Amino acid sequence: MRAAAIAVAAAGFGIAALLVTIGGQRLAAIEAPEIDVIDESDIPEMLPPEEGSTSAVAPETPDAEPASRPVAPEDIAPPPLEQGDLVRAAPRPPLSELSLALPPKPKMPDDWDGTMLFQPVASAAGLIKAKGFSVALSGVTAVDASESCTYEGKEWNCGTRARTAFRGFLRSRAVVCDVPPDSERGLIVARCRIGKQDVGEWLVANGWAKADVGGPYAEAGQKAEADKKGIYGPAPTRIEMTLTPSGTSLPEVEAPPSEPAETLVQ
Template identity: 80%
Template sequence: MRPAAIAIAAAGFGIATLLVTLGGQRLAAIEAPSVDVIDEADIEDVAPSETENTAAIEAETEPQALPTDTNAAARPVAPEDVVPPPVEQGGLVREAPRAPLSELSLALPPKPKMPGDWDGTTLFRPVASAAGLIEAKGFSVAISGVSAVDTSETCSFEGKEWNCGVRARTAFRSFLRSRAVVCDVPPDAERGVIVARCRVGKQDVGEWLVANGWARADADGPYAEAGQKAETEKKGIFGAAPERIEMTLSPSGTSLPEVEAPPAEPAVEVPAQ
């Protein structure tokens, strides 16, 4: 077996040597590319001068003149953008207000809806700042149907003037006596002067003021008849000033009439036991 293996190896080596020899001959047969050799004497000096380089650079950097024809068609840069038209600068002119939407009146805000069992807002510890004006819980309620009497107002009766405004406020405070007042004022109403109808218990406040002459009734209000009656009967601000009790000191003590002392009761003797 060993001689046979040696023979096979020798044959393989010979075949490989033959293949290498044939490949080398084939490569040598390929013609090598020709290379032209240039003589340095044949090369001309073609480098541009420094002046020519400077002129070329200036020509490239010099800005080109824009066209002077303004009527030439301009190319739209961004045709999708909407540009507002130019506005002429001038003085502003105020336009007249438009006519109302209705011939009756302008539109008013809707009244707040109250529950069906709502019977007014209770104002505790009211204070009368004038006859016909109540302040409580941040509200300032003007009694509807009457004209309040200011505290600075003076009245005249048979040629005599008196401060009826202060007297009317005092009478109104005596009527209220800090009792709770129920007024037709929404609970979420804005703070400020509100014209509303009020009552103390079952007594209408406006009716009491007008009937006693401590406020003037509106001509077209619900208390017009009561106001005429109070003016005819000279009540309140339509009459004379209330009488004042004057007390003056006298040698005997006061100007009031002396009151006789009641007779002494006879002593009752108790029998001794």
């Protein structure tokens, strides 16, 4: 067995040597690439440039700095404006709904029942001023003192008459309004009452203010308009008085007719 293994190994070495020999012969048969060789005698000799010749290379000069201009000159001419009327552009819409958010209302104690305003003054039918507050009654459209009304083709100053009627109703009595005591002074829309009487309801029911559409006094306002009360009716009748030296004479009022006496039948 050992002799056979030695024989096989010797045969393998012989085959490997034969393959190496054949490969070397094939590599030698490949032609090497031709390389051109330049003879140094064929290169012309470089002569120095003659004096005064323009073919000499000029020495390099540093780049010239560009001319500077003033950044902020003393005299600046404004650009010409186009002739024509200026038009104000419409404001852009808010970026989000958060910018329209209102501050939260202050939390009031459970037993809070409104703020009492003493000595109120009616600046118009539906507006009250007291203690630095200007309260506009909620659910009511105030009637300005300069407003005029027309009834059957006749115009009359209903705004002044409505304010006078409102002042007569208040009579400087304290009103209780739903105004937080710590709120900022200024115009506030709130509900007010005197005792158990709702002030806004009284104004609308008597026709001295207009009810907001869809508000709590809309039905009372429709009834006052149908009954021609206040600003929806005619101007109030003026009583003419004549002053005399003896005093003031009022127009005579006719006495009601006397009823016939009843006859007792026995």
